[in-house]
Amino acid sequence: MNVPNAITMSRIPLMFAIVGLMYGEWPGAATLAFALFIGAAVGDWLDGYLARRQGLVSNFGKLMDAMADKIMVIGIVIALVEKHELPVWLALVTLCREFLVTGMRMVAASKGVVVAADGGGKSKTVTLLIALGFLLGAPMVSRDGSLLFHWDASAFVGLVLRLGLYIFIAGTALSVWSGYRYISRNSALVFGDDRPRP
Secondary structure (H helix, E strand, O other): OOHHHHHHHHHHHHHHHHHHHHOOOOOOHHHHHHHHHHHHHHHHHHHHHHHHHOOOOOHHHHHHHHHHHHHHHHHHHHHHHHOOOOOHHHHHHHHHHHHHHHHHHHHHHHOOOOOOOOHHHHHHHHHHHHHHHHHHHHHHHHHHHHHHHOOOOHHHHHHHHHHHHHHHHHHHHHHHHHHHHHHHHOHHHHHOOOOOOO
16 A cells, blocks of 8 residues: 555544544543644645655545545534534535435446546535534633633634534535536436446
């Protein structure tokens, strides 16, 4: 396995670490969760950059990069819903879109075609990652920040949470739009008649 693919695959165990830290009550857990999330987001850019620079772009890399993004987002979103920091309907829309697009990619892959992320899908991912950054940053400020600096940041934390929610709603709208584009652009490939001709 080359370095870009290793960076891509590392985002999967990182998701479990971040979600576990989101439930940690000890000082520094929220800050560490946020730091690991930023590291994963940087890795999302770095793996593609290294693959292009070193000429290591592959179908495996394209497919797993998109899958690792989905796993990261879905894992954190489920935890945020359970912690009552995201409405369940937003999570359901996001989950439905991701499963639909993943199913479409699997059908395309069974026919020997790898459908890579396009501009709309990448914009959706970046928007959702920014939203999750706000939602993970809020407990870092409210818990670890207050312990370090002994300040009442409740108003600021409330603002950060609202911004995170609004950006997530925007990301959800982008998810629906980009999902529609994926399906409409590849409908002939995915829904076409693949029965063997006589």
